[in-house]
Amino acid sequence: MRPDMTPHMTPLVFLAVCLFMRETACTPEEKKTQERLFLSSLGLTGRPRPAGSHQLRHHVPSALWRMFQSSEKIQIQESDDCMVTEYGVRGNIIRYVQDQGSLESGRSSSCQACLEKELFFNMSVLQDVELLTLAQLELKLHWKPFRPVDLLQQPKPLRLSLYKVIRLTLTGANPQVNRRLLVSQSVQLQPESTSITIDLTLLAENWRKPGRNYGLVLELLPHSSEPGELLLFHPGNSLPFAPAVPLPLIQASLVVVSLNPHQCRSRQKRSAVRLPMIRSNVCKARSLYIDFRDVGWQDWIIAPQGYMANYCHGECPFPLSESLNGTNHAILQTLVHSLDPHGTPQPCCVPISLSPISMLYYDNNDNVVLRHYHDMVVDECGCR
Numbered sequence: 001m002r003p004d005m006t007p008h009m010t011p012l013v014f015l016a017v018c019l020f021m022r023e024t025a026c027t028p029e030e031k032k033t034q035e036r037l038f039l040s041s042l043g044l045t046g047r048p049r050p051a052g053s054h055q056l057r058h059h060v061p062s063a064l065w066r067m068f069q070s071s072e073k074i075q076i077q078e079s080d081d082c083m084v085t086e087y088g089v090r091g092n093i094i095r096y097v098q099d100q101g102s103l104e105s106g107r108s109s110s111c112q113a114c115l116e117k118e119l120f121f122n123m124s125v126l127q128d129v130e131l132l133t134l135a136q137l138e139l140k141l142h143w144k145p146f147r148p149v150d151l152l153q154q155p156k157p158l159r160l161s162l163y164k165v166i167r168l169t170l171t172g173a174n175p176q177v178n179r180r181l182l183v184s185q186s187v188q189l190q191p192e193s194t195s196i197t198i199d200l201t202l203l204a205e206n207w208r209k210p211g212r213n214y215g216l217v218l219e220l221l222p223h224s225s226e227p228g229e230l231l232l233f234h235p236g237n238s239l240p241f242a243p244a245v246p247l248p249l250i251q252a253s254l255v256v257v258s259l260n261p262h263q264c265r266s267r268q269k270r271s272a273v274r275l276p277m278i279r280s281n282v283c284k285a286r287s288l289y290i291d292f293r294d295v296g297w298q299d300w301i302i303a304p305q306g307y308m309a310n311y312c313h314g315e316c317p318f319p320l321s322e323s324l325n326g327t328n329h330a331i332l333q334t335l336v337h338s339l340d341p342h343g344t345p346q347p348c349c350v351p352i353s354l355s356p357i358s359m360l361y362y363d364n365n366d367n368v369v370l371r372h373y374h375d376m377v378v379d380e381c382g383c384r
């Protein structure tokens with residue numbers, strides 16, 4: 001890699017140029033450094049290595065796909081891109097943080113017929129600079145009856161209670177004293193899935209402090225006290241009894257919207273112009289498509305699969321024509337360079353206008369993340 005090319009590209013473009021351009025050679029160390037630089041500009045300390053295989057992974061929530069697709073479409077708007085209109089809060093990162101709590105049933109001493117589920121959301125995926133603006137718990141309850149005849153039954157009313165756990169419980173101690181009720185509401189257990197959303201922004205902010213996150217407990221309790229109904233949530237696997245009714249499946253995720261203030265400014269208009277591949281030595285934007293498969297990132301970047309990143313390359317000769325978008329300083333520098341080519345270099349061909357893209361990816365905890373990144377596409381070049 002020629003050293004004079006280095007400062008004129010975003011780290012990702014540099015990395016791609018390392019990989020694709022035959023006339024330039026990057027050492028493996030240079031590649032590593034560039035990859036690290038790019039990842040850190042995405043707010044990542046390393047290349048995410050999602051654990052699950054492709055089949056086992058959480059699929060991308062449809063709400064997130066919709067936001068990704070609409071952010072692709074509305075790039076031309078001059079709007080504030082640090083506003084997440086879907087949720088009406090400021091932010092430029094949207095994560096679906098997956099629940100890591102375990103399922104317990106009927107263990108609680110106070111409630112033999114209850115289904116209890118621990119919920120735990122690891123908030124350390126947020127960087128310290130990020131301001132949390134929204135944390136919304138999304139609960140989905142599905143219930144698949146064993147027998148077709150159960151489908152004909154009335155939906156079963158349940159009481160859903162959500163507790164925050166305020167400290168660790170030692171074995172043998174009463175867990176009830178270590179929790180505080182947050183919400184309690186009625187839900188209908190029915191074959192179609194039921195969704196519930198609960199705002200947990202303040203609590204989630206508190207969870208970011210070290211040693212403060214003991215998670216939540218979700219409790220489902222049959223409304224009626226008929227003896228038959230009480231079997232509804234009889235402990236499943238661990239006891240010899242089969243449950244009278246299959247346990248509902250509980251899916252929980254925490255939608256976390258946060259704002260990285262350093263990556264926030266009003267969105268520039270993206271030019272839709274395709275760059276021509278003209279062989280000329282004069283400074284201009286050159287087309288460069290970065291395919292994430294070629295960089296080996298297809299396993300953590302969900303979308304897009306690649307994008308037109310482009311790069312600036314070429315000479316800034318004397319006299320500097322207007323189309324080269326030179327500064328007065330660059331015009332004088334070309335003049336001096338023409339008089340003394342060895343003493344003073346030519347001005348450099350650099351991006352003068354860049355535009356953002358949106359990316360959907362898996363982080364190390366297998367959470368799906370949607371982020372907008374500035375300065376990812378070179379639109380125009382100039383001599384500086």
Ligand SMILES: *[C@@H]1O[C@H](CO)[C@@H](O)[C@H](O)[C@H]1NC(C)=O
Pocket residue numbers: 122123124125364365
């Ligand atoms: C939360 O995630 C961080 C980093 O991803 C990890 O180091 C930590 O062990 C996790 N904490 C828990 C309780 O799983």
Ligand SMILES: *[C@@H]1O[C@H](CO)[C@@H](O)[C@H](O)[C@H]1NC(C)=O
Pocket residue numbers: 283284285323324325379380381382
């Ligand atoms: C200079 O800017 C104009 C528009 O402002 C653009 O059309 C042109 O391509 C730019 N020059 C280069 C070398 O990119």
